[in-house]
Each structure stands twice: as structure tokens, then as C-alpha cells.
Amino acid sequence: MAQESGQPLASNVSRLLQALEFLGQPLPGLALSELQSAIQAEDAGSIHRLLDPHVLAVVSINPESRVRVERGRGHVVLQQAGFTAALVKVQNAGAVKAGLVIQSPQAGPSYSGSTRLSVDRLDQPTLHQVETPLPGPRRFAVLDWYSAPPMTAGLSGVSVEYAILLIGTSDAGVQEIVLQFSVGQQTQDLGFRAELPVVFESRAAVPVRIQVQDSEDAEAFVRLLIRDRQGRVWPLQVRRLAPDLFFQEQIYRRNGEVVWLAPGQYDVETSRGPEYVRQQQQLTVVPMVGQPAESNVQILTVRPQRWVSPVSRGWYSGDHHIHDAGCAHYQNPTQGVLPEDMFRQISGEGLNVGCVLTWGPCFEYQRQFFRPKVDQLSRGQTLMKYDLEVSGFGSQALGHVCLLNLSDQVYPGSDGTKERGWPTWTTPVLRWAKQQGATTGFAHSASGLQIDPRRAAQRLLEQCDADGSGLVSGAESESVLLPLSFEQVDAEGDEALGIGELQSAVNRVADELPNLAIPEMNSVGAMELPVAVSEGVCDFISAMDTPRIAEWNMWYHVLNCGFPLKAAGETDFPCMSGMAVGQGRSYVQLGQRPLDYAGWCAGLAAGRSYVSDGYMHVLQLQVLAGEQRASAGERLLLSDGGRVRVQATVAGAAEMPESIAYASRGMQDQPRWLGDTVTLHGERSRKWIAGGERRVELVVNGRVAGQRVIPADGEEHELEFEVSVDRSSWLAIRSFPQLHTNPVEVL
Numbered sequence: 001m002a003q004e005s006g007q008p009l010a011s012n013v014s015r016l017l018q019a020l021e022f023l024g025q026p027l028p029g030l031a032l033s034e035l036q037s038a039i040q041a042e043d044a045g046s047i048h049r050l051l052d053p054h055v056l057a058v059v060s061i062n063p064e065s066r067v068r069v070e071r072g073r074g075h076v077v078l079q080q081a082g083f084t085a086a087l088v089k090v091q092n093a094g095a096v097k098a099g100l101v102i103q104s105p106q107a108g109p110s111y112s113g114s115t116r117l118s119v120d121r122l123d124q125p126t127l128h129q130v131e132t133p134l135p136g137p138r139r140f141a142v143l144d145w146y147s148a149p150p151m152t153a154g155l156s157g158v159s160v161e162y163a164i165l166l167i168g169t170s171d172a173g174v175q176e177i178v179l180q181f182s183v184g185q186q187t188q189d190l191g192f193r194a195e196l197p198v199v200f201e202s203r204a205a206v207p208v209r210i211q212v213q214d215s216e217d218a219e220a221f222v223r224l225l226i227r228d229r230q231g232r233v234w235p236l237q238v239r240r241l242a243p244d245l246f247f248q249e250q251i252y253r254r255n256g257e258v259v260w261l262a263p264g265q266y267d268v269e270t271s272r273g274p275e276y277v278r279q280q281q282q283l284t285v286v287p288m289v290g291q292p293a294e295s296n297v298q299i300l301t302v303r304p305q306r307w308v309s310p311v312s313r314g315w316y317s318g319d320h321h322i323h324d325a326g327c328a329h330y331q332n333p334t335q336g337v338l339p340e341d342m343f344r345q346i347s348g349e350g351l352n353v354g355c356v357l358t359w360g361p362c363f364e365y366q367r368q369f370f371r372p373k374v375d376q377l378s379r380g381q382t383l384m385k386y387d388l389e390v391s392g393f394g395s396q397a398l399g400h401v402c403l404l405n406l407s408d409q410v411y412p413g414s415d416g417t418k419e420r421g422w423p424t425w426t427t428p429v430l431r432w433a434k435q436q437g438a439t440t441g442f443a444h445s446a447s448g449l450q451i452d453p454r455r456a457a458q459r460l461l462e463q464c465d466a467d468g469s470g471l472v473s474g475a476e477s478e479s480v481l482l483p484l485s486f487e488q489v490d491a492e493g494d495e496a497l498g499i500g501e502l503q504s505a506v507n508r509v510a511d512e513l514p515n516l517a518i519p520e521m522n523s524v525g526a527m528e529l530p531v532a533v534s535e536g537v538c539d540f541i542s543a544m545d546t547p548r549i550a551e552w553n554m555w556y557h558v559l560n561c562g563f564p565l566k567a568a569g570e571t572d573f574p575c576m577s578g579m580a581v582g583q584g585r586s587y588v589q590l591g592q593r594p595l596d597y598a599g600w601c602a603g604l605a606a607g608r609s610y611v612s613d614g615y616m617h618v619l620q621l622q623v624l625a626g627e628q629r630a631s632a633g634e635r636l637l638l639s640d641g642g643r644v645r646v647q648a649t650v651a652g653a654a655e656m657p658e659s660i661a662y663a664s665r666g667m668q669d670q671p672r673w674l675g676d677t678v679t680l681h682g683e684r685s686r687k688w689i690a691g692g693e694r695r696v697e698l699v700v701n702g703r704v705a706g707q708r709v710i711p712a713d714g715e716e717h718e719l720e721f722e723v724s725v726d727r728s729s730w731l732a733i734r735s736f737p738q739l740h741t742n743p744v745e746v747l
Contacts, residue, residue, distance in 0.1 A: 006042035008158045013047055014039050015150040016087075016162050023146070023164075023230070024264065025085040027054045044160075051162065056086040057196055059181050061094045068193040069181050076198075080172040081205035081235065082262025085146065086165045090155060096183050097157040100145065102165060103180040107141040109238040109246065110333070141177050142168035142236055155183075170239045172204035205260040206285050211301045212255035214272075217380065221252045221348035222302050223580075225269040226259065226283075234261060242337040243344050247328040247578045252348035258297070263287040270302045273350035273582055274614025274653065275317075277305045278688065307714040308651050311352065311381065313619050315587040316595050318353030320604070321389065321402055321443055321542065321570035322346070322581050324369075326361030328574035335362035339369050342581075343377045343384050345573075349582040353600050354384045355404055360392010363418045372407040374597045383597050389443060391524070394422035395429045398528035400443040402542065402570070403433040405601040426528050430537035439539050439601040442532070444572050444678075446546030448523030449554055451510040451672070456483075456518055457502035471496040483509045483517045510672045513549045513736075514556040514702045526554055533563045539605040540568040544584025544613060545576040548675030548737035556702035559730050559743065566633070566742050568604055569611035577677040583661070584677070586611055589631070607633030607742035615656040616694060616739035619716060620649035623731055623744045632732075632742040641726040644746060648719045648733050652694045652712030658685040663737050675737030698723065699732045 013035070020026050031050055038046035055072030062068075076086045090100060146164035147153040155161065169175065179196045214220045226234045233249045240246040250269075253259060266283040279302075288296040310317065322345075323329070325336025339356070346354030356375075358366045369375070370386045378384050388409050391400040411432060413421030423429060430440045463480050464472040473496055477486050482505070489497050489505040509515040521527050525546065532538035541558070543551045558565045569584040577583050587610050588603035603609060609632060610618050623630050625644045630636040636644070658664050660681050663674045673681055691712025698706040698721040706721040723731070730743035 004044050004159050006044040006047075008156065009044050009047055009160060010039045010042045012156070012158075012161045013051065016164065018150045019146060019148075019164055020085055023083075023085050027087070030054060048160075051087070052089065054087050055089045055162075056165070056198070057179060057181075058089045058091065059100065060091045061096050061183060063094050065094045065096055065183055067181050067183060069179065069196045071196060071198070076167070076200060078167055078169050078175075078200045078202035079205070079262045080169055080202050081260045082264065083142075083144075083166040083168045083232070086167055088163045088165050090161050090163060092155060092157065092159055092161070094183075095157045095159075097155050098183045099154040100163065101182045101184065102143045102145065103182075104141055104143055104178050105137040105180075106139055106175075106177050107143045108139050110139050110241050140169055140171045140175065140239070142166075142238060143177075143179070144168075148230075167200075168236060168239075169200075169202050170236070172202050175200055175202060204288065205262055206288055206296060206298060207258045208261050208283070208285060208298045208300050209256065209258050210253040211299050212253075213301065213303045214255075216304075217347075217382070219254060219379065220272065220304070220382075221254045221344050222304060223250050223252055223271045223273065223348045224259070224302075225250045226261070227267050229265050229267075234266070235259070241333065242341040245328075245337070245341075245345075245574075245578075246330070247574060248580070250580070252344045254344075254347075259300075261285045268300065270304070272304045272348065273580070274656075275306055275308050275310065275350050277307050278655065279303075279305065307653060308617055308619075310587050310617055310619060314589050314591045315610075315617075315619070316352040316381075316590055316600055317350070317582065317585050317587050317614070318355065318600060318604075319346075319351055319571050319573070319582045319585050320353075320355040320404055320441075320568055321545075321572045322354055322356050323359060323361075323389075323573060323575060324356050325366050326359060326392075326575065328578040329361075331362065335365040339375050339377055339384065339386070343375070343382070345581045346384055347382045349580050351582045351585065352381050352383065352595055353597065354382075354581060355402070356384060356386050357389035357402060358386060358409065359389040360418055363392065367409065367416070370406075370409045378597075381595055383595065383600070385597050387438075390422075390426060390429050391443070393418045394424060395426050396524060398425055399448070399526055400524050401426050401430060401532075401538075402441055402443050403429075404439040404604075405598055406433060406438050407436045427532050427535055427537060430532050431535070434537050439605045440532075441538060441540030441542055441566075441568055442526040442529045443542050443570065444524065444546050444576055445526035445529070445541050445543065445554060446548075446550035447525035447678075448521055448527055449519040449525050449550040450547065451506060451517045451519050451550070453503045453507035453510065453517075455520065456506045457499055459518070460502050460506075461499055469496075471498055472502070481516055481518070483515065511549070511670060514553050514560075515549075519550065529554065529565075530558060533558055533565055538565070540566045542570045542572075542584075543567045543611050543740070544569040544675070545572050545677045546675070547673050549672050551675070552740065560701055562728075564607070564745070566605065566607035566609070567611050567740060568609070569613075571677070577661075579677075582614060584611070585614055587617070589633075603633075609633065610733075610739065610741040612739045613662060615653040615662065615691075616712075616735050617651045618648055618733050618739065618741050619651060620647070621733060621741055621744075622647045623746065625746075630744045630746075632744060635745045635747055637747055638725060641724070643722055643724050644731075646698055646706075646721040646723065646731060646733070648696070648721075649716050650694075650696050650710060650719055650733070650735070651714065651716045652691055652710065652735070652738075654691045654712060654714040655688050656691060656712075658687040658689045664689055671736075694735050694738075696733060696735050699734050700725070701729050705731075 464476040734740040
């Protein structure tokens with residue numbers, strides 16, 4: 001090996017000391033002043049002499065890039081529920097600049113079986129990449145290089161340098177971790193010489209008891225997002241098993257429950273979903289000093305605070321599309337999670353009703369939780385019931401459907417399976433559900449209803465171009481539905497439509513609501529819905545989880561055909577989104593009636609409701625004509641037409657997440673994507689932004705008949721519109737893409 005240069009080593013160690021200070025983990029017993037003098041003098045020999053007694057492992061890379069490791073002299077004590085910094089010395093005879101890989105049979109996630117698509121949608125692909133098949137050695141460790149500034153990612157290529165290995169553990173007490181080093185595939189030395197078994201002692205974490213002070217519900221769960229001063233989320237996601245979900249940053253706890261944390265300082269964000277103010281506090285966890293854990297409990301007090309209270313006005317929230325298996329959920333060590341785990345999520349997001357739908361993945365295991373009534377965990381103003389989504393069954397080809405308030409989940413002739421006896425389309429399944437009094441609707445409606453301008457234009461040309469000219473004449477266009485009038489499509493004014501003009505017209509109307517562009521009809525959304533509605537077996541179209549224009553466009557056209565279809569808000573957790581349940585929700589008006597599941601579903605089917613993301617609300621809606629008045633889901637009769645007044649009480653949150661889903665981030669030039677919770681359309685933001693202003697619109701037969709702009713300030717705002725109605729119509733209030741009431745019919 002060439003003679004070592006002192007300058008790169010001195011720079012490396014200087015940055016290493018800065019990083020250790022930032023981490024709050026200086027090396028115990030280090031002769032710091034003497035080491036600083038050696039750094040200043042660029043004295044490599046003295047640096048090694050002073051630092052090597054603290055090294056956990058010495059990794060050597062030979063000129064052929066083979067890696068071996070030896071135990072250093074350093075003694076490292078780990079911390080349960082925390083990271084401990086350990087020094088690794090790298091002797092790099094191969095001048096390798098690739099990243100040094102660290103692995104261990106004891107490290108990695110405690111789960112497997114989530115789908116790559118789902119964790120990608122959550123912008124957390126590493127949670128899937130680190131999965132390996134279970135079972136195997138019990139996993140309790142987390143290993144990672146500290147590569148944030150002032151340290152660097154990868155090796156520098158110099159002959160000797162030091163790196164910081166962060167070792168996390170979920171256990172306390174004595175434990176052995178096998179450290180495995182490499183610089184890529186097949187670079188480990190032969191004979192297990194790149195493996196180093198190390199026995200560690202781990203200090204116990206501190207129990208932090210959650211004290212929830214909620215005047216509405218003493219048994220309520222709250223949402224907690226806990227980060228240390230380096231921004232790391234705790235408890236560690238890759239170490240989580242139910243009731244904490246590994247794909248979420250937050251956890252949920254009720255009064256008296258505990259979170260185990262290492263000593264240190266934390267930033268804690270608390271809430272109970274979008275109806276509540278997001279609160280922040282700092283938590284300092286002090287180490288236990290010679291005391292048993294049970295006598296050293298610290299207290300974190302959480303006082304949930306509402307900014308809006310729909311339930312006080314008789315509006316009860318619910319998410320009708322939640323899963324406890326499949327998509328982001330793991331299939332090992334259990335096939336999905338249990339009812340008590342999902343109830344925690346539902347309560348923690350402030351939902352009154354949560355519909356957990358058994359479906360194809362893990363159906364044979366999860367179907368045991370179905371009951372004709374609400375789950376036994378339900379209580380007070382939080383209800384949970386297991387029902388069914390027809391997905392992964394033989395009837396899903398033209399769209400998935402949600403079946404709510406079932407008394408029997410076994411389709412006749414299916415023998416309780418998902419493979420046998422199911423029809424090849426959904427309408428017979430919907431009819432079976434209606435016969436037992438269920439409420440029914442299509443799921444994730446815009447899946448397959450998106451518009452592809454190029455393909456749509458090509459279809460129009462193929463259907464119309466009878467003479468093979470490559471152009472569509474006025475006469476030829478009469479046989480198809482153009483997205484705009486012939487004259488509007490004919491941008492060149494030559495009385496013939498080319499493929500470019502057709503594509504441009506389709507692309508233009510794709511951002512309009514309503515529009516006449518024909519969607520692709522190629523996925524699992526509301527393709528069969530018009531047929532099911534005409535057969536009288538479909539109550540609602542799902543909204544609030546797929547692009548809003550495509551969702552509402554289908555709904556508007558069906559309403560304009562005279563069918564009383566309702567909208568219902570859903571999340572499809574954790575498939576369309578695993579951020580939280582209740583990201584899309586329905587608020588059903590029950591008045592003075594106590595909350596019950598059958599009544600809530602009946603209100604959903606009747607349209608006595610509005611759909612929302614929880615950050616916009618219509619707390620009161622009335623349409624008045626003379627002595628008559630009607631609200632969402634009701635009718636108002638006008639014998640000869642006339643003018644009606646519309647009164648609404650509207651409120652918007654003073655802050656909300658920055659996201660395409662809330663129209664608070666990007667894509668304003670392509671509103672066709674607003675409201676989408678499925679596709680990220682860019683890196684996921686975890687910021688919150690001020691509410692700003694919201695446009696509230698009166699919609700009549702799908703067209704805007706009036707609008708007002710209100711501040712989103714957490715306060716209620718009284719609005720009034722007046723409009724002439726000269727034919728049978730439907731009226732609704734919306735705030736695109738966050739809110740839509742179900743219609744009032746004026747006949």
C-alpha cells in the first residue's frame with residue numbers, strides 16, 4: 001500500500017467529529033484536544049493511535065475488491081428504540097469508491113408480502129426493497145451508514161478512512177448481531193471473513209405513556225407523528241408490526257397506552273384527522289437511572305382540539321372503503337392485520353363509521369371477521385363493520401363494487417370461495433346484495449375513466465372515416481359523439497377534421513367538467529355503472545380517491561339522464577392511498593337520530609350527505625322556494641318553474657397538506673389530475689400550507705350557476721345564491737376538488 005497522506009484522513013476525521021457532535025454521541029473517553037492537534041498537524045499516525053481504540057470493526061478491501069472484516073477494540077453499548085453511532089475503519093487497498101454495503105441476518109423488516117405498487121404510491125420504495133422472505137432469524141436490528149453532511153455517501157477511494165455506522169435495535173439486553181460487509185455482489189472474502197458476529201448490550205428504552213384529554217370521547221385514539229432531531233420517524237417503520245403499520249409515518253394510541261422511546265429530544269405532531277387542529281409539541285425523554293421501566297414512565301399529554309364539528313350538526317363521517325389485507329399490508333407474519341388494528345386507525349382519524357371490506361387478497365383468512373352487525377369493538381360514535389368488495393373475484397371485469405351492510409357475504413353457488421360460482425359481470429352481484437338490504441356502489445370510479453387524447457382521437461377517426469381519406473367530413477361526423485361541435489374542432493376551418501385537430505379537441509375538454517370525451521374504459525372503476533344504475537341496483541359512485549374530473553364527469557352525465565345516483569367518499573386504504581383512512585369520506589345527515597350503521601348506510605344511499613376530504617365542509621344546505629325547503633338527497637316541487645334560493649354554511653381548514661389530492665400543489669394547468677391520491681405526479685410533499693381562499697360553486701345540472709370565494713380560515717361562512725329553474729333539475733354545492741354535496745332535486 002502506498003504511503004498514507006495525512007491531509008485526506010485529517011479532513012475525514014474532522015468531519016466525523018462534527019457528525020458525532022450533531023448526533024449527540026461524542027466518543028466516550030476520547031482525548032479530543034490531542035486528536036484536534038493531530039488533525040491540525042495532519043499527523044496520520046497520531047490520528048490512528050487516538051481513534052483506533054474506539055473502532056468497532058476494521059474493514060479491509062484488497063486490490064481485487066475482496067472484503068474482509070476484523071473486530072476493533074471499541075466497546076459499543078446500544079440503545080433500545082434508538083440509534084447508536086459506531087466507528088468503522090476502512091482500509092481501502094482497492095481504491096474503491098462505491099458504497100460500502102452493510103447487512104445482517106438480524107436486520108431488515110419484520111414483515112413481507114406488501115406490493116411494490118402500493119409502497120411506490122406512498123413514495124416509500126425502500127420499505128419494499130428491503131423485504132426478504134420470512135421466516136428466518138428474528139429481526140430486531142437496523143443498520144445504516146450515516147451519510148448526511150458533513151459525511152459523504154460512498155467511499156472516497158483513499159487508502160484509509162473512517163465511517164459512522166448507525167446501529168438500531170428494538171430489543172433491550174444482551175444480543176448478537178452479525179455484521180456483513182461488501183462493496184457489491186460477490187465481493188465478500190471467502191470463508192465468512194467478511195462477517196463479524198458482535199455481542200452487544202442494549203439499554204432499555206423509556207416508556208412514554210400517552211395521556212389523552214378529549215371531552216368528546218375518553219376512549220378515543222389519537223394520531224402521533226414522532227421525529228427525533230435528525231428528522232427520523234419513531235418507532236422505526238421497518239421494525240413495525242401491527243398495531244403500528246410500517247407504511248405509515250404516524251402511529252395511533254389511546255389514553256394510557258405507551259410508546260417506547262430512547263432518551264433524547266423529539267418533535268411530536270398530534271391530531272385526530274382533518275376535523276382537528278394539527279398540534280405540535282416538544283418532548284424530552286430522560287434516561288432511566290437505576291430504576292425499573294415501570295417506575296420511570298414519562299407522560300405525554302394530548303388535548304385534541306377541533307376546528308370544525310360536523311357531528312354537532314348531525315353530520316356523521318365515514319369511509320366506506322378500507323382494507324385490512326392486500327396492497328401495502330404485509331402477508332407475513334400474518335395475512336393482513338386484525339379488527340382491533342383497523343379500529344385504531346378509524347378512531348384515530350376521527351371517523352364515525354369505518355367499512356372494512358374483505359376482498360381477494362387473504363380472503364380465506366379475513367372472511368372470519370365478517371358479522372351481519374357492526375364489529376364488537378364498535379362503541380358510541382365510532383362504528384366499524386366488515387363488509388365486501390368484489391375485487392379479486394370472478395365478477396370484477398367491468399369494475400369493482402362495494403357492498404355495505406350485508407347480512408351474508410357468501411354469494412349463492414360460490415361455496416364461500418372467491419374462485420367458484422361468481423358471475424362474469426357485477427350487476428347480478430349488486431342485485432344479490434340489494435335483496436338483503438345492502439347499500440351498493442362502484443369503487444375507485446375513475447380507474448379506467450381517464451382520457452387518452454391520442455387513443456380517443458384515433459378511435460374517432462377509425463369510426464368516422466368512411467372514405468379512407470384520413471379526414472372526417474361534416475357528414476361523417478354525424479355518426480359519432482365529438483368532444484366539441486364540428487366547428488369548434490375544425491381549428492383550420494377547412495370543413496374537415498384531421499387526427500391532430502381531433503386529438504387537440506379531446507385534450508382540451510379533458511380539463512373541463514362536464515365533458516363529452518370518451519374515456520378509455522380499461523380498468524377497475526365505474527365502467528359497468530350506467531348499466532347497473534339503469535337496473536336499479538347501484539346506489540352510489542365512489543369519489544375522492546381518483547382524479548376528480550373523471551369521477552364527477554361520469555356522475556354528472558348519469559344524473560343528467562334522470563337517474564338519482566349519489567356520490568360517496570372513499571379512500572380505498574391502503575391501495576389507492578395508505579397515508580390514512582378517511583382521506584376521502586362521506587358526511588351523512590342523521591339529525592337527532594343516534595348513530596347506527598344501518599341508518600348511516602341508508603342515508604348514504606338516499607344522498608343525505610356530502611363528500612369531502614375533511615378539510616372543506618357544508619354544515620348546512622337548504623334550497624328554498626316559497627314555503628318549501630329541501631336539503632341534500634331531498635326533492636322540491638315547482639309546478640311551473642321559478643326562482644329558488646340556495647343557502648349554505650361553508651367552512652374550510654386554515655391549513656392542509658400540500659398535495660395534488662387537495663389541489664394545493666401543482667397541476668393547475670392540468671386540472672384533470674386534481675384530487676388524485678393514486679399517482680404522485682412528482683415527489684411527495686410532507687409540508688402543510690395555509691388554507692388561502694376557496695371557490696364555492698352552485699352547480700345546476702352540472703354547470704356552474706353561481707360562485708363565491710371564501711377564506712379558508714377555520715370559520716363558518718354563510719352563502720346565498722338565487723337561480724331560475726325552468727325545468728326539472730338537480731342543484732348542488734361544490735368546492736373543486738375537495739367537496740361536493742349530493743344534489744337537491746327540483747322537479
